Amino acid sequence: MQKSITFKNATISFSDVGKGTAVVLLHGFLENATMWNTVVPHLSQRNRVITVDLLGHGKSDCLGYVHTMELFAETIEAVLKQLKIRKYILVGHSLGGYVSLAIAQKNSTKIKGICLVNSTSNEDSEDRKNLRLRANKMVQQNFENMVRMSISNLFEPQNLSKFKKEIDFVKTEALKTSLQGYIAANEGMRIRKKNNGILSENNFKKLIVFGEKDPVLDFKTSIKEAKTTNSEIVVFSGGHMSHIENKDELISTLQTFIKRC
Known part of the structure; x- marks a missing residue:
């Protein structure tokens, strides 16, 4: 059941299920x-x-015209404060991983562990920034086509037909994101x-999960990142959408990671 809080006049939607160690799941861009x-x-x-719709996604409102990782982090912290959660594990997919690192930058003592799923502590390359x-210019001309194409490009090509039903659902949800x-x-x-230092300089448990054929993150760079930040690594066979392309393996990996935190 979805609940909500108001943060700086914006509605932030979240869910809260189960009992035990608090695990915060943060979705990616257009999810x-x-x-x-x-x-x-x-x-x-x-x-x-706890799952949260990030600003401008799902049922959560926008808050201005630039959602920095720090602003995203503030909204998650507001939800956790409302729920009176003091210690927690963060699991972030793609954008959610960047937000997780921003949360840890301010509140490292509250973090029991961080799992970056198809995400990175590195900044964008100049090519990706461009x-x-x-x-952002093209999406203003043809929002639906851009969103649909963006989602398709996240999967390993051979998985596009294999997971057609799941991909169609992702696209439907992605189109609920406002311009x-x-x-x-x-x-x-x-x-x-x-943000490499957040991982390398803290003692909480760290895990980086990535797809060997991820079209967004370079495989060799991800391997190097894990080594330099003293993070455990798990490599799946798929692309950028491990929760679909490698669903069972990801669930098992997260269960093991949570137990170790």
């Missing part, structure tokens, strides 16, 4: 809390699982800074 629908039932058997600028939410989040990701 919302529904991306965790197949994960929550497994994790909530032994844990308290790509985000172009996307303002798209641009504000994309700009926030473009200007975010490198």
Whole structure:
């Protein structure tokens, strides 16, 4: 059941299921809390699982025209404060991983563990920064086509037909993102800074999960990042959408990680 709080006059939608260790699941760009629908039932058997719609996504409002990682983080902190949760594990997919790192930057003592799923503590390359600028211009001309194409491009090509039903659902949910939410989040990701130190300088448990054929994150760079930040690594065979392409493996990996935190 979705609940909500008001943060700076914006509605922030979230869910809170189960009892035990608090696990906060943060979705990626153009996603919302529904991306965790197949994960929550497994994790909530032994844990308290919180999912949040990030600003401009799902049922959460926008808050201005640039959603920085720090602003996203403030909204998550407001939800956790409302729920009186003091210690927690963060699991972030893509954009959700960037937000997780921003939360840890302010509140590292509250973090029991961080799992970056198809995400990184590195900043965007110059090419990707330029790509985000172009996307923010193009999306104003043809929002639906841009969103549909963006989602398809996240999967390993051979998985497009295999997971057609799931991909259609992702696209339907993605189209619920407002134009303002798209641009504000994309700009926030473009200007975010490198955040390796959050992982390398803290003693909480760290795990980086990535797809060997991820079209967004370079495989070799991800391997190097895990080593330099003293993070555990798990490599799946798919692309950027591990919760679909490698669903069972991801659930098992998260269950093991949570137990170790």
